[in-house]
Structure formats: C-alpha cells, structure tokens
Amino acid sequence: MFEKMIGRRAMYLASAALCLLPARAVLAQTVPTPVPGGVTAGIEPEDITVIGTSPLPGSGIDRDRLPAATVILTAHDLQLTGTADLLHALDSRLAGVSLNSASGNPYQPTIVMNGFQASPLQGTSQGIAVYLDGVRFNQAFGDTVNWDLIPDLAIERVAVEGSNPVFGLNALGGALNVRMKNGFNSKGGEFDLSGGSFGRIVAQGDYAARRGNWGFYVAAREVHEDGWRDLQSSDIQTLYTDLGWKGEATEVHGSLDLANSVLNGPGTSPVELLRADPRAQFTAPNQMANKFIQFALNGRHSFTDTLSIQGQAHYDYFQQRVLNGNAPNDSPCDDGSGLMCTDDGDPSTTRGGATIPDFLNGGPYSELDLQTTNTNGYGVSMQETETHSLFGLRNHEVAGVSFDGAQTMFTGSALLGGITPVTRVYYGPGYVIDEPGETVPVRVRVNDAYVGVFGTDTIDLTPRLSLTGSIRYNFAQINLADQNGGDLSGHHAYSAINPGGGISYRLTEWATIYGGYAEANRAPTPAELSCAGPQNACSLANFFVGDPDLKQVRAHTFEAGLRGGFAIGHAGRLSYDLGLFRTDADNDIVFINSETLNRAFFANIGATRRQGGKVHLAWQADGWSAWLNYTHTDATYRSGFVEDAGSNPAADDDGNITVSRGNRLPGIPLDKLTGGVDVRITPIWTVGGDFDLQGGQYLYGDEANLTPRLPGFFVLNLHTSVQVTRTLQLFGSISNVTDRNYYTYGTFSPTNSVYLSQAPGATNPRSYSPAAPIGGYGGVRVTF
Template sequence: MRGNRALLLTSALVLPGVIMIGGADAATHRHPVKARHASHANTMLAQSASPSPAAPVASSAQTAQMQAPTKTQPVLPAPQSETIDVIGITPLMGTGISREKVPSSVQVLTDKDLLRYGHPDLIQAMDGQLAGVNMDSASGNPYQPTMIMNGFEASPLQGTPQGIAVYMNGVRFNQAFGDTVNWDMIPTIAIKKMEVQTANPVYGLNALGGSVNMRMKDGFNTGNLVEADLSGGQYGQIQANGQFSHKWRDWSVYVAAREEHQEGWRDLQSTDIQNLYSDLGYKHGNKEFHANLVMANSTLNGPGTSPIQLLQADPAAQFTAPNAIGNKYLMFDLKQGIDITPTLHFQALEYYSYFQQLVSNGNAPNDSPCNDGTGLLCQSPGNYSTSRNGATIPAYLGSNPYSYNELDDQTTNTNSYGATFQEISTHKLFGLKNNEVAGFSFNGSQTMFSATSYIGGVTPLTRSFIGPGVVLDESGNVPVRVGIQNNYYGIYGSDTLSLTDRLSLTVAGRINIADVNLSDKMGGDLTGNHHYTHFNPSAGLTYRFTNWLSGFASFAENNRAPTPAELSCASPQDSCSLANFFVGDPNLRQVITHTYEIGLRGHVNIGRGALVYEGSIYRTNAQDDIAFINSVTLNRAFFQNVGDTRRQGAKLHLAYNTDWWTVYLNYTFNDATYRTTYVESGGSNPQADANGNLTIRPGDRLAGIPKDKLTGGADFRLTPKLTFGANFVLQSGQYLYGDEANLTPELPGFFTVNLHGTYQITKNLQFFAQVSNIGNRRYYTYGTFSPANSVYLWQVPNATNPRAYSPAMPISGYGGLRLTF
C-alpha cells in the first residue's frame, strides 16, 4: 500500500533500469554493492514532480532530488519508491542485477506501497497490488491468511502443503516444522522493499510457485527519521506504529515497533500483536556490518469456517470453539560484506531464531455414546474410546451425542540456526559484462512437538469446549510427543552474461540436501530418518527490443522436501486432525516442479503521463505433488503424494501516471488442475459415492484457487493537501476444499470496493483514513465442508447442509494521525 508521498504506481511491476517517469531511462549495469548503496539515495522522478504536501517529511537524500511545487499548479507526487533497477538474485541483500536482465516476472512492493491506505498493511498490499496473488482466510482471523501465488501456497496453518519460499533480510522465514509462514510475526513498518519472483531455484526449498524476499530498513537506507502513527476504528481496532532512524559517521541505528488490537466482527474473534525490529549498522570503506533483532508476540483467535445455514441465521456465528493460536518469535542475525577487489565482493549471514506456537482448537467430537447399552463412549460401533492406559471412558454427560465436544491442544518449540556465505563477481567474461554469484547455505533446527486431545462438554450457543476434559488415546493418533531435527544444505550459483547490449543470458542451479530425523519420545512408531537430495537448474534470456519494450523467457526446476509434519502424518490408517496430531508412517516423495515462463515489460510516455506495463504467461508442472486428503475417520486427514498437477496462467499489470492522478490494473488468470487420478474419502462432502469416496480425475481443478482475479484503483490530488483514492477486488469462484473432484457448486465470487484518503494538517502532521467494503457486501474467501449434523446448532436445529464458509469483513472504517520529523 502506498501512502504519503507515494500515491502513484502500484506494486512495482517496475520498469527496466532506473526509470524516470516522464523522462529518460538509464538502465545501467552497476556493481551490486555500489548499486545497493546508491539506490538508497535515489527515487523515481517525474518531470515537474514534487513531494506531496500531504506526506511526511522525506529523507534528506530524497528531498534533494525533488523539485518544489508551483503555487499555481498543484501536482500529484511521482512514485517516491526507492530506485529499484537492481533486483536481488539471491536471498541475501546486496546481490542483484539490472531489472531488465531478470528473465522472469518480478514484482516489488516498497515501504510506500505498504502505507497506501494509512497504517502499514502487508496483507492488504499483497492482495490488492500484486498480480498472480490472492489471499484466503481459513482460520477466520485477518492476520492468518493463506497467500496463493501462481497456484502455490504460503500459509500459517499446518495441513497446508507449502510451495513458496519466504525470506526476511536473507533469513529463511518458513518455520521448520511445517514450512508455515506466520504473517503476524513480520514487523511490517520495518519493510523497505519486498521482491516477489517467479520460481527461481537459487531461493532453495519451497520456491515452487516463487519466492518472497523482504529487505528491511536500516539507518543507511532510511536516513534520519522519527515517526509515529496511531489509528483506530470499528470492531475495536487500534494500532500504533513507531520508527526511529539515525545515521552518524560510519554508524547507523534503526528501531521500529508495532502494537495492534482488534476485537473482530465475529464471535470469539480477536487479535493482539506486538512486533519489534532493530538494526545496528556499520559501514566504512569496503566493509559493511549489520546486527538485527526481531521480536514478535501474538494471540490470534479465529472462529474458522461456519456452516452456511448457521451464517444465514447469524453472520457472526462461529461453529466450534476455542480456535486460538499464540505465537512467540525471536530472531537475531549478523550480516557482513566486504569488497575484496572492485569486481569481487564477499557476504556472510549467521542467524539464530526461536519459535513457540500454542494451539487450542475446539472440534466436533469423534467420540459419542455407544449404542450397545454399555454406557461408554465409542469412536465407532464396537470401537470403544479410551483414555490413558487403555481405560474406557464412561458416557458421563448422558446419551445425547450433542452434549460432547473435543479440545485439541498442541505445542511447538523450535530453535533454528544457520549461515549463508556467498561471493559476487562482476569481472568480465570473454570481454562481456558478467554478473556471477556462488554460495553455500545451511539451515538447521531442533523442534519439540507435543499434542493432546480431550473429550468434554459443550456450551449451547457458542459450542465452546468445557470440562471435565478426559485425555483421549486414539490408537496412536494422540497423545504425541516427538523431537525433530532438520538439516537443510544448499550449494548454488547464478551467472548473467550480457551477450550484446540488448541480449542477456542467465543460467543458475542449486543442489538441495534435506535431512529430517524424528524421534518418538513416547515409545511409538514416529522415529525415522528421511533424506532427500535434488539438483535444480534454470536458464533464461532477456532481450530489449526497443527503449520501451523488453522480453524474457525462462525455464526453472525446483523441489521441496516433505516437512516433518507431513512425514509423520502420511497414511489413512493413522491420519491426523488438521494442524494437530502426527504419527509415524511411510516416506513421502519430494515434489519436483518444472516452470516455463515468457513475458514482456516496459514503459512509454503518453501525453503528460507514463504507461507502465508487464505481462507474462507461465506453466508449472508438478511431479509427486503432496496434498492433505480426507481420511475415513471423520475430521481426520493425511498427507499423500497424489501424482502430477499443473498450474498455468497469465499475469498482467498496467499503470498510467500523471502529475494529477494515477490509475492501475492487475489481472490474474490461473488454471490449476490435477493430471493424475486418485481416490480419497469424501469426508463431509455430500456428493461422495456409495462407498463414501471421491475420485479425482485429470482436469479437475485444485480447490481454493480462483481462475480469475482483477484488482485496480485510482488516486487523485484534489488540493495541495488533500488526496483521495479508491481500489477494488473482483474475484471469481473457487471449488471448496474437500471437493477436489469438483462435484458441488463453487464458492461464490465477489466484488468489493474500498476508499482511502489523506489530509496534511501541518508540515509534520497527517490525517489518514480508510473505509473498506463500502457496499457492505457479504462475501467469503474460503470454503470447505463441516459435519453440521454432528454438532447441535441451537440457531439452526435442523441444519443439514455441510458447506461451511469463512466470512470476510463487513463494511468498516478507521482513521488515524501520523507525526513525522
């Protein structure tokens, strides 16, 4: 999101080279270290462009490059993002090549994009300003979305097969146990630039659909700054952000903090988040050093999906409770860089992180009173429920099955550590310009995972779990306590050779080695050692046809190893509850993808403005894809290789910018299908066959992925102090999770519009506001099936429809003040 000075040019499907909007381009190939330092002081400029009077004070480096506005003609600001002609080619900072030489789709969000609607918001920026991306919310909490990019997912929820590699300042951010991505732990205000790339093997495991690389702020790239904002609005929303940056001589310091609370628009929905980020930097001569500290704490209550008949009676209702996740995160890293010669640079990164997650999840019970007159609880007829030491469990709440509820608790404690070393050379090869990178990475972790399930009672209206809470022993499913050690090694290299002034060739490759060792601490069958190795190559070409049009084409191979969560829940005999329980089972095969992409990008001056454009088409074929599929046991599922899948589609970005206004448009088409036949249990899907199964056939679409998405918006300068903007999201329907055979109607598509604006009260004080979903449309971003007939719904006592949705936020608004010095 872009706010303040940067009201123009969405999401940075950016121009080749250094773009002067309304001027000439200067697509120069620079030394990566010098380019990185130079980019901190440059901005995209427009002819006659000026900083917005409605914006906070720019840094001195930015201000020096801006022209003063005239008194007679107010102008809209040009995109005041930092120059982004250099794009990272590895997760580490300072490794990059000219944008026009990258042979694949690259999108960039800057710190100004994240401020577009007021306070910093990474999730809304990704959803509204990136082509090829959409977000859903299975948990029902707005800070726990699943990001779907090019048909692959990055989610905070266990049970989601992860296919996107995420990095923060070069540190792998996918958590070790399930490769999950916890967006709530990211200090959004401290993000300087976020690069989103299509599949590139250099980014390591999980980069099947691409990578997200967040480059954070420091005192050198931010300058002297003191800033704080406070905002509040509907549903008990209140947020405070602050950042401090200072540079003196060879030293710099940057500190940012965030506090956020939201009560939510549904029953038992709430959010509490605290983030802290700091950077201490030193730069002298040919050396640079940074020490970073990240701290995060959150408590997220998400009501999840609710049966549609329940939502029709009460749009705020939740199905079963509690649904709470508590996260704690600590990360410390050191980065060093040194210029060995004018054309040779060396970088190193070392880090340690600690992650703790507590999950408390109320579910419809698998246990109910037996019908054989024994007065006991059963999992199925003749299969008695047992507690510790095999003791049977009395039906202590009577014979009414609706009197019972289940609570699933899990704890994950992970200590992670690692290092990356790489060299960068810009020495000419055969007399041609050349940029070469080679490196080694290690990511290790030790995790202790435990899980326990309880049978208890239920409150009538909210269906929340209450005591007595008898521990369940489900024949190996629960309880669980397992120790896990992950060791991931990578050896990689990339080389971009300028064959001519217009034509460039890039070749890259990476060897991924993964060791996953499990040790059952309760004497069960979890113990096992798993080893995976794969070499991933890539190659691509870029060609500059004219000053306003470039083309690219590429091929990339990527892999991901099964996670500990997947390896320990991989058979129908011992399936697990979503995000909770795991047992030892056969090996899963690693997923291998082959991605082909071709596209065009460029910019051209038209009239008094500039048109920016990028479009691409892609196809990714996945071999031995992993899915979380239904088990014959109700509310249980397991991971399985399901054969081949295919994601193919197109992405298009257009933006037109003038001194007075800007308009942008992003279109995404994604056709994600299965290419192999397999059979799974139908679960609660009403279209299951007579045996209770679903047969998935080639051509059936993957669940949860809409085919079409269109986003866009416009911003206007109404007066020198007042700005106003609007944006929209139009998204087609998608098949429900649990309907991989495409037998039931799709989750309905939706259209929603948001408004935003700013008013500069004084030079240092700004007011900002946003109104979301102005039409108060009732729509849903996620759908699945729930056993509505296994839980008594007081609001809808005769409910029979198992379709369950996660409602999006109704109309809402907030406003705030930002103080900048």
C-alpha cells in the same frame, strides 16, 4: 560454467566464513547501467530497477536482464491505505496473488501466488519461499509462514521473484524477498495511532538515525482488534531493531526481531448457520498463540569495485500453542455399557488405559485438541558476487552456500468434554484421550538440516541480449524421534539438483521480452512425514502417528513475458508487465480426507499443473497514479486419485470421491481483476481507492469438482489523507464500502455432528469463511 565459477571463488567463500561480513545492498534502486561500448542497456537510466538474484542482499542486477517475472513493492506501497499493510499490498497491487482465510482471522490468511500457497496453517501445501534480509522465514516444522510476526512498518521493500532455483526449497511458485529498514536506508521517524471498526487499535512507530559510521533503526507495533464475528480477536506486539556499521568496503548489521501474538479465528461456519447469524462460529475455541525471537548478523565486504562477499548468520526461537475445538470422534457406545466408544466401536480410554464413561449421559460432547510446537532454528549462508568482463562481455555472477537447521519438540493431546448449546464452545475439565494406536497423545522430537549450494550467471551477449543460467543443489535431512515409545521415529533424506536459465532481449527503450525455464523442489516437512497414510490420519491440530515415506515435490516452470514503460505527455508514464507461466509439479503432496471424522493425511497424488497469464499496468503522473492487474490461473490435477469424501455430500456409495485428470485444484480462483487509483486533490489532500473482482473457486474437500463453486465477489475500498503540516498527517479508510457479503474460503463441515441452535435441522455441510462487512478506520501520523 558453474563448476568453474564456484571453484575459482571457493577461496573467497572460505575467507568469508572466517569473518562473516555479508552484504546489505539495495534490492531495487534507480541507477544507470552501462554496457560495453558505453551504450545504455535497453531503457533510460532513470527507469532501471535493480533486483536481487539470490536471497542474500548484495547480488543486485538490472531487472530487465533477468528471464523471469519480478515486481517490487516499496514501503510507500505498503502505506497507501494508512498504516503499513503487507498483506493488502500483495493482494491489491500484484497480479498473480490472492488471499483466502480458513482461520477467519485477518492476520492469518493464506497467500496464493501463481497457484501455490504460503500459509500460517498446518495442512497447507507450502509452495512459496519467504526471506527476511536473506534469512529463510518459512518455519522448520511445517514450512508455514506466520504473517503476524513480520513487522510491516519495518519493511523497506519486497521483491516478488518468479521461479528461480537459487531461492531454494519451497520456491515452486516463486519467492518473497523482504528487505528490512536500517539506519542507512532510512532516516528520521514516525509515530502512528489509528483505530476504528471492530475495536481495532493500532499504535506503532519507528526511528532511524546515523552517526558517523554507525546506523540505528528501531520499530515497534501494538495491535488489538475485537473482531466482528463471535470469539474473533487479535493481539499482536512486535519489536524490531537493527544496529549497523558501514565503512568504505565493509558493512555489518546485527538485528533483533521480537514478536508475540494471540489470534482467535472462528474459522468456517455452515452456510445455514451463517444465514441465520453471519457472525456465528461453528465450534470453539480456535486460538493460535505465537512467540518469536530472532537474532541475525549480516553484511558485506568488497574486495574490489567488482568483487564482494555477502552472508548472514542467525538464531531464532519459535513457540506456537494451538487450541482447537472440534466435533467429537468419540460417542456413547450403543451396547448399553455406559461407556464412550471410538469410531471403530472400541471403548474410549484415558490415561492408564482406563475406559471413559458416558459422563454427560448421552452428551452433547466435543473435543479440544491442543498442540505445542517449540523450535530452535539456526543457519548461515554466504556468497560471492562479481560483475566483470568475460571475453569482452559484461558478466554478473553469484555463487554461494547455505545451511539451515532446527530442533523441534512437538506435543499434541486431546480432551473429551462438553459443548455449550448456543455458542458451541468446549467446556471441561473433561477426560484426557489416550488411545494406543490412535492419533493422541503425541510427543516427538524433530531434528532437521537443509544444505544448499548455488550459482547463477548472467552474461550480455550483446548490449541488448542477456543470457542467464542458474543451478542449485538442495539436500534435506529430517529425523524424528517418538518420545512416547511409539512408531513415529524415522530418518529421511532428500536431494535434488535444480537448473534454470533463459534469455531477455531489450527490443526498444520501452520493451523487453524474456523467456525462461526453472526447476525447484520441496522436501516433505516433518509435519507431513508424521501424518502420511490413511491409517495415520491427523487432525488440523496436527496429531501424528506412523512414519511412512513421502516423495519430494519437483516443479518445472516455463515462463515468458514482455515488460517495459514509456512516457506519455509531459509528466506521465505508463509501465506494464505481461506474462505467461506454466508449472508442472510431480509427486505433489496434498492433505487427503480420512474415514475418521475431522482427520486427514498427507499423500503424494501424482502430477498437478498451474498455468495462466498475468497483466499489470501502472500509470504515474503529476498528482495521481493508477494501476490495474488481471490474472488467469488454470490449476488442475494431472493425475487421478480416490479419497474419502469426508462431509462432501457428493460422495459415492462407498463414501468416496474420485478426482480425475483435469479437475481444478480447490481454493484457486480462475480469474481475478484488481485495480486502484490515488489522486492529489489539493497540495495537502489525497484520495484513492482499490477494488478486487474475483471469480469463484472450488471448495476444499471438493477436489473432484462435484459441487458448486464458492461464489465470486466484488469489493471496493476507499482511503484518504490530509497533510496538515509538514510533520502531521491525518488518514482514514473505509473497507468493503458497499457492505457486500462475500467469502474467501470454503469447505465442508459435519453439521450432523453438532447441534446448531440458531439453525435447527440444518443439513447443508457447505461451510464458508465470511469476510468482514463495511468498516471505517482513521488515524494520525507524526513524522520527525
């Protein structure tokens, strides 16, 4: 079916390439959905939700016809607590999603969805694909997702998609398909000014206007936060604009996204240090500075009422600078030479091969790791969409191609210097570390190209029974060239054909059952390929040597569920989603501890499995709404391996830990319950709240499950708003109302390598990232 479908539409894709007139269709809207014979399919017309079947806007289909879990968050969902907040909405409103923060900065969390991760931090195995208006947002160098660069206020809606091969690389656990606002799906404007605890100040606003066939949208945001921990702060600026033209058959948009951020995160701190001072950081500085520019063209052209083409072309520039203070890997030699030595006992060297003296007469020393990533990315994708009758049956098909390319220059260096005794901050000027055969310095140029060819088809075998089949071919080519003449150069190519399919059956007007199977893959990133062996370990600041091959990850997902909704009483409605999932991943890639302090390497460790169930209940009535989510995620290793224990105190006599089949993956809570309620007390006053009850998780570095889990937690948040006039609103919120001490991320730190003045004699290497204490915020919103 797919070969015929793709072949007969080739001429449409060719014509699309000449004019690039992609679509700007609605990801989710309320529409009636007729089927052959004039029967409305499954549920009442007002409850039909349209969702995209591919990353590009314009491929919308009734959600109940798809054999996968799908959820939509609207701009209203993002603003329930005051200012638009994508991360909080994902964490609180969705089943299957949790957040953790290794960096200790609130704008740099890792999102865990169905047991897979999307994170801004290198060293994290990325398993979620993120798209903004059809443009892949995972950064080319490490597939990372920098949440601080997304302008939350400019988001029109977010479609959370289950496993679907059409969404390409990294969609192992699903995809986030974000649609931005423009002059046609938004109108008017607003300005928000808010602030509160920890020195937070947020000023943001947007405006949309339409004049004839032209539409214009602009959104700007400025965020400053001092933070509540030592050396914790955030500064973010974003500007997003969209200019569009819309005719009877054609719609074209040009968008510009500018973002700048400087984020300081104290990271994890040893538990004994946190016990003495909950605000304390371990070693510093820990700073990430991002600059981002993206220009995109996208739109659509309809040949007929049932046949259209969509596409996008984009260019982006991404620059990231990282400063990371660490415990030193070099120490005074014990032979009385007065020099510094590496962990192997060899003299430490600087530029020109000169030895480094013990310039602080025994220390204490620290190391400052520096990295810079400069990426120029570009891409194009296009597709045709047709809804027509096939053998007298309603049929919806999409076929398309995509290309993404990038050139990246990565540089990494390290300085050996001193460390302040109380705050443990690196100070210099220090010595540049230049040790041939070791991990620094590094300068590498990366060229990568990713090609995808995809098709999906949904046919209604009966007015209630829909059959879907999907397929995608992925090709990845990654070339690395060592600019320092080392052994980093290498050429890598990966390909995969990923099928998917399933059925959905509308049992009644209030219940649809579905089941499906999907395959997905992710190619090793340039970052992983450059740090892929025990002799080629790197730090979390990403210094790379060597270039051994890694195998690509292949994921196989089965899911099934029941969803629907029904009216209760005069104005109430209960909607629900119940789902089961299992994803088996082959050749999974993880970051394994190295014998060298603060170093690790990427490796294929065999099979892993994520499986579980999700329940989502939502109640909507006149004047109030409520929701409840429960998630059970059983994420385990299905293959055993041995790794260096690092700072894990449960190491065996050889300094290793042995991971066995059935051990749980770290960082993924087994159980999570979230919920919330919003009540309109009076016509102008609304109050609400949400809670998060989350079970414990094993610490990163304890893949063998040998030490106690990170404690679970319960956190409660409240919010309120008063609509003073038609255009003026006051809003406020309190986070962590009960002022609980809780932690979202845990690992191990080398406490014996750094003197802790606040906790002298500390020996416990368990290290946590504490969440913020109680905080209050308030603001004003003006709409016009």
